Amino acid sequence: MSPNHILVFLSSILIVSWADVCPCERPELCQQIRDQKDFEVFVFDVGGKTWRSYNWSVVTTVAAFGKYDAELMCHAHSQGARVVLKETGDVPLAYVVDQSNRTGWITEKVNLAKSQFMDGINIDVEQAADQGSAEYFALTHLVKETTQAFHKEIPGSQVSFDVAWSPKCIDNRCYDYVNIAESCDLVFVMSYDEQSQILGDCIAMANAPQAQTLKGYDEYLEMNIDPKKLVMGVPWYGYDYPCLNFSQDGVCYIASVPFRGAPCSDAAGKQKAYSWMMKRVDASLSGRLWDDKQQAPYFNYEDPQGQIHQVWYDDPESICLKSSYVQWKGLRGVGMWNANILDYSDHPVAKQQSAKMWNALFGC
Incomplete structure (x- = not known):
């Protein structure tokens, strides 16, 4: 046996051994969550301990983006919520064109999920791919085979895939959205960063304009993608543009x-x-302003060097206008990028602001 094979063998032993040791005070909390919720509130968590302040009465799935936190897993399971691996584009599409490479990647993720008592995986691949290319087909195979492997090895597990705000080759991501949606359990639509490609004048605009955002969902539905596969993603962040x-x-x-x-x-x-x-908004040059066309708030401020900045963001008013579409069209649910970036301090105003953002997920 070569040194590399010995390392792989020892690693597999460590994974299996560690998986037998539940980090929760109550061992039953290490059992995977299998219940399918009728309505998903899909939360991205990027690390730290702000998860302790989430509205756990509504959370159904947490995609753990940061360093593995066993305490988060235990708490989420105690609330009946899933915790799934958040896997970014750590695998080049050219690499998974090869079947054996795909299988190796999938096996690694399944073993990692098992060792951490997780309930599935969220796949976020945002690489360019031309329609009909080898990478185009490889990505579709990757999602399908990942779903099959997770469902077999972790019964009741959830596999989700993140897509751009529209299926119209945004950022050259020309994917097989129909078959990808059919292959996995959920499709999380990233309805933000909608100015990643500005083809007109170089001007500051809303991160997720309402009409543009909802048009993207109409386009997915027009492809006959099951609305119960679609989760609306909304931004809990914005952009500060120097003018x-x-x-x-x-x-x-x-x-x-x-x-x-x-x-x-x-x-x-x-x-x-x-x-x-x-x-910063209340002390800014303009205070909160509202753009009727984009249905989004913004404000202007001056930095210490005297340069004017324009800040576009989403707040409860703009979010609820979009999330109301979820109920109207019967989508699977709603989520945000990301749950950590509210002010969860004990200050009364901050607590009220954060509560309103969570409530806005359910429409106006």
């Missing part, structure tokens, strides 16, 4: 930062958490 020029009518012209064929993109700004917005 190269600020017009008299309040238009913020931004730097040209190309992305995948588009001359401008939201990369000209910086992502900011909702908690950051709430600490």
Whole structure:
């Protein structure tokens, strides 16, 4: 046996051995959650301990993006909520064109989920792929085979796949959305970063304009994708854009930062958490403003160097206008990127703001 094979063998022994040791105070909390909820509230968690302040009365699934937290798993299971692996594009699509590479990747993820007493996996691959290419078919196979493996090895497990806000080859992600949706349990629609490709004037705009966002869901449904497969993702963050020029009518012209064929993109700004917005909006130059066309709030402020910035974000008003569509169209549920970035302090105003954001997930 070669040294590499010995390492793989020892690693498998460690995984199996560790999996027999439940980290929860109550051993039954290490049993995977199998119940299928009629309505999903799908939460992305990026680490830390803010999960202790989530509204656990509504959470159904937590995709754990950060370092594995056994305490989070135990608590989620105590509330009847799943915890699933959050796997980003750590695997190049060109790599999984090969069947054996796909199988190896899937086996590794199944073993990791088992060792951590998890309830499935969330796959987030945002790489470009041309329609009909080898990578196009490889991704579809990856989702299907991952779902089959997880369902076999962890009965009742959940496999979800993240897609762009529209199926129209956003950022050159020309995927086989119909077959991907059919293959997995849930499709999480990332209805944010909708300015990743700005084809018109380089100006600051809403992260998730209502009409554009809902048009994306109409497009998925027009492909005959089952609405019960679709989970609406909403942003709990926004973008702070430095204005190269600020017009008299309040238009913020931004730097040209190309992305995948588009001359401008939201990369000209910086992502900011909702908690950051709430600490600055009232003291800004403009206070909270509302754009009727995009159905989104924004504000303007001046930095210490005298440059004007325009900040676009989502708040309870803009979110509930979008999430009401979930009930209207009978979608599977709603979720956010990400749950950690509210202000969960004990300050009365912060507590009220955070509670309103959770409530907005269920419409107006």
